[in-house]
């Protein structure tokens with residue numbers, strides 16, 4: 063990462079320097095060129111104004127006068143020629159070309175009517191030349207040639223280049239420092255997070271990331287650790303679940319096996335014994351079937367994770383549950399009552415899932431309430447929530463057990479519950495279904511010492527409002 067960062071910085075700096083130097087030197091040259099053109103044009107204009115003087119000597123003197131005034135204080139060489147390249151004036155006293163032929167490419171182009179310029183390197187340094195025509199009444203009569211030594215531009219650019227190189231070295235050094243720092247701050251924790259994630263993918267949920275550094279990194283680490291905790295808990299639950307399922311399946315199978323073996327080993331069992339044994343076996347098979355049904359319901363709830371909602375008359379739904387449980391309640395001599403608001407209550411729910419949920423808690427209430435007791439189901443609703451309560455006069459549930467009864471396979475009094483045919487899955491199924499509706503379920507102490515299960519469902523007005 064450090065090498066990439068440094069390489070990117072280096073490339074950026076080099077490109078930046080080349081660009082800056084290019085623009086700078088272009089600007090300096092262009093400024094000089096403009097200044098030279100402006101002088102050349104002034105000279106050309108003035109020469110043009112006095113061109114028709116009869117006295118050539120006088121004209122020459124005037125040209126010299128104008129040109130010298132324009133070029134005073136500069137190191138510009140100025141030459142004025144006629145169209146046959148004969149020099150009318152040359153300010154270079156050493157190589158004074160006066161009356162001689164002065165032939166230059168830019169001058170030739172000027173005499174062809176162009177404003178020409180060129181730059182070249184001479185022994186004396188970089189030189190910039192410009193040349194403009196002298197026109198009289200639209201006719202080219204001569205040319206002005208100016209040449210200036212511009213080595214100072216090269217020197218300025220070289221000085222700036224040196225400064226830029228120093229600046230780049232400093233920036234590069236700082237960027238190395240910063241990238242090492244950044245790698246320490248970001249890369250190291252992230253590589254550790256990656257290691258933890260890889261451990262998770264291998265099924266090892268015990269690894270935790272070190273949480274330190276920047277706030278975002280700390281948050282990321284905490285989130286990862288939290289995910290590990292949850293995955294760990296989930297994994298534990300899964301292992302428990304599998305062992306619970308195996309145990310629950312083994313018990314009836316062992317009983318059936320025992321009954322079969324007893325029948326096989328009996329010498330001449332009478333019909334009544336055979337019937338009794340087969341009856342017991344049938345009971346165990348019923349138990350197995352109930353267990354498998356509930357496991358299937360649970361796995362469907364886990365996997366599908368979606369509802370089939372419709373507008374349901376909740377009052378009628380609860381009434382239906384009461385009717386179907388009436389026979390069991392009567393057999394146990396338990397008084398079953400349904401206390402509902404006068405107006406029927408409608409809500410958008412999954413009919414089957416809610417029916418099963420209410421059935422489960424009402425069935426439990428009957429199952430765990432001793433004979434002669436009471437079970438009351440209440441239904442209320444307002445704009446926001448619909449509340450279904452089932453209260454019994456049974457033994458109640460101790461406070462520390464209350465949250466556990468919703469766990470899979472949890473039975474308060476294992477042997478007693480098993481005797482009643484309980485699989486310990488009813489409330490787990492109910493909770494899953496209620497949570498899917500966006501509702502809650504809880505158990506509190508009932509008014510008469512028993513327990514009160516409370517289902518709260520959000521009121522949904524229209525089908526489709528619900529997820």
Ligand SMILES: Nc1ncnc2c1ncn2[C@@H]1O[C@H](COP(=O)(O)OP(=O)(O)OP(=O)(O)O)[C@@H](O)[C@H]1O
Nearest residue numbers: 426427430467473474475479484485486487488489
């Ligand atoms: N109304 C109640 N009063 C007292 N204990 C209860 C009541 N409802 C549930 N329980 C306790 O909670 C446990 C879990 O109930 P749950 O309905 O999940 O399983 P179950 O009734 O044993 O079996 P099933 O899967 O057939 O419903 C029960 O075994 C019982 O011990």
Ligand SMILES: [Mg+2]
Nearest residue numbers: 422426488489
């Ligand atoms: Mg139950």
